[in-house]
Amino acid sequence: MSSKTRKVGIIGLGHVGAHCAYSLAIQGYVDELVLVDVNEKKVISECQDLRDAVMYMPHHVKVEIASYEDLGDCDIIVNAAGNIGLLTSLDRNAEMNFTVAQVKKYIGKVMQSGFQGIIINITNPCDVVTDVIAKMSGLPQGRVFGTGTGLDTSRLLAQLSLQTGIDHQSISAYMIGEHGKSQITAWSCVNFGGVPLATLAQQDERFRFDKEEIQEKAIGGGWITYVGKGCTEYGICSTLARFVRAVFHDEKRIMPASAMLTGEYGEQGIFVGVPCIIGKDGVEKVIELPLNAEEKAAFHTCCDDIRINMKKAENIN
Template sequence: MKTRKVGIIGLGHVGAHVAYSLAVQGIADELLLVDMKEQKLTSEVQDLRDAAAYLPHRVTINAGDFADLKDCDVIVNSVGKIELLETHDRLSEMDFTIKAVRGYVQKIKDSGFDGVLINITNPCDIVTRELAMGLGLPKGRVFGTGTGLDTSRLLSALARQTGVDHKSITAYMMGEHGALQFAPWSAVSFRGMPLDEWAKTDERFRFDRDALQKESIGGGWVTYVGKQCTEYGICTTAARMVHIVLHDEKAIMPASMELCGEYGEEGLFVGVPCLIGKNGVEQVIELPLTDEEKAKFHDCCEGVRKNMEHLKDLY
């Protein structure tokens, strides 16, 4: 039986929690942890090994370097500097994260890695594109968590508002993983019945959509203000994506993926519903958006392109 091996680059709050989620859920058989801080790496490996003895399944945790990532099925990139988020702007991390990625992406490529890479690092859409270009893997093998976590907030908010379990709701946040993202309400449904149809007969479904969307976008800052980091939501999102890839689930969830004409856009990565399997993103799902939603999505893409202009200053 093939060993499922996952590498994690960067062991800050998010990276360490991703490692723990993968271990405690039994998603990976082997974890390879990589971090530039030697003592941090040693400490995280020890802590996870201490936990592994009482897990109901076997998991091996090892420290490594970029060259050791060669045999990984999946890599999760989570290098970041969370304190840079004090400006409430994910782009404030760009100067640090883009330079960091450019410092090691060639090392990943040189290792011979030929799996799937999932990026968490912010600004997610722009960093994911940088990793994809640097690694040169087939299309879809590099994608980001993008609006996946924001979608989980939307589903949670909809469940509280309507009383319907979140697993019975289909909804997405799309566009930039940031302030410009939006919820395409025309695509929200409850076990096949559109939100607009429910709203005709049930007042629970006649809520302030703008307020609920704002809540979903701003939820990350609510988390950050009290603890100066985000952990559980994003690590669970990443772990779910790793599980989908390793088990070739062909599951649909939002991810930051390259557009090549879908939704009339190209040349950038943004959050869209994707079919994910063993080869990463295997298909971008094009929702039948309204004209107003198409305009909002285009505005999101223009916002990402504007932010990408800053990359020229970092070369």
């Protein structure tokens, strides 16, 4: 009896891509990893380091170096190419001229390999780059999506857990919108074990807190990490690995991702961070939260900001 080999290609082996590779391997989510990077010395080093670790991993993982043209038989490709040195302004959009140009150079080569799997984009600005990849790849809707506000939501849950003492897994809350400065917390939908935040705030002072402060900590959490170590690694690689697991196991798990909206939330033709059902076909359904009027207005502002950058991306080569 044969079993399906789970094969993932990673484009870009910088801080993020390398940690994603290790996270996927050490958690036992993949059987084969294929590494692609324009920096030959770096990708050779990362491949060697991962191979050195295989003996102590949960199961055997095959690690190979490849080119864009070799990715055709991958089930999932992770796009993690970027230039971390451009983020000193603490603005994810600062990478756009570089990342969009790079993606436009190699997505065609990837598709010429015969690839028909799922592409998960991490590269910033996440929503814009995901849109570029979706358009250039021509893959069916849902098969290209971004990590979006997945990590931002984890940061929000961490802050709520610290504030209330309630475990992350018992809290339902989402950051939505742009993976950037204009994202928002869907406060009207936050609940703890099914009990709305507003109800608990009437009963317990732990649930009476400055929402704006919590939101700012969620939005700015990545920059706290970046300022001290010059990159983010553990949070994003864990987020990515969880998406991959949801796809390979067809979990139908609800996770926030940068997904194409086709009328949901009153928006059309735009990738933006929203809760989605993730399964074997990628984003299988967008979950539409019952936002209040104020949240809807803020969400539309997020989308307007993304569209401005989408327009700029059209002219980047």
